Amino acid sequence: MQKNLKAAILGALLAAPAVSFAQEAEESNFSWNAGIVSDYVFRGVSQSSKDMAFQAGVDYAFGDSGFYAGAWGSNVDFDITGGPNIELDAYVGYNADLGDKFNIDLMLTRYTYHGSNIGNGDYNELITKLAMNDIATLTVGYTNDYSNTGENVTYVNLGNSWDLGNEYSLNAGFGRTFADLGDYNDWNVGVSKTFGALEFGLNYYDTNLNFNASDSVVLSVKIGG
Secondary structure (H helix, E strand, C coil): CCHHHHHHCCCCCCCCCCCCCHHHHCCCCEEEEEEEECCCEECCEECCCCCCEEEEEEEEECCCCCEEEEEEEEECCCCCCCCCCEEEEEEEEEEEEECCCEEEEEEEEEEEEECCCCCCCCEEEEEEEEEECCCEEEEEEEEEEECCCCEEEEEEEEEEEEEEECCEEEEEEEEEEEECCCCEEEEEEEEEEEECCEEEEEEEEEECCCCCCCCEEEEEEEEEC
């Protein structure tokens, strides 16, 4: 894959907005989600050239074992001629409570990109999330072959979504990417409101990068079941 495409998708390591937690599937073995976003922003970097994206995913929880699997997809646009236009991710994981205060989620994700004629940027990432009640969640993602280049990239994020009552939630987080191409920070803050099966979101994203995602406000509508 061309180096400029690698830089453009440097933030696309963790499907934080992309991948559903196993907790969402605990009440039923099968769950699904679909949505529209005004910009697909991932780890501070736009994955859709600041255009609208359509996204959908499915999850399956294996009873009360804590194991789960799923898939998620979105249109993408890295503003590069011949680049991919579809992202499809598959993942497996294990989720468990650690006493009364903590929860751990271990997930292996396979990112794949389709429609490109300039190279294969598919890769795997191991993601660990440690949550303390509803206070905060620490996320660490690691890949030893980012974008099929053999480069090591680590992502660390501290954030959460807090219930404000009346179906409102406050979302915020701060992350840092450690990469051979260069380290950078990203942060976000926003609110969401649930109406039955619909969730509306308004989030602000920014980074200390100079391209694709600085000072971006994103509207989102999601439905799931």
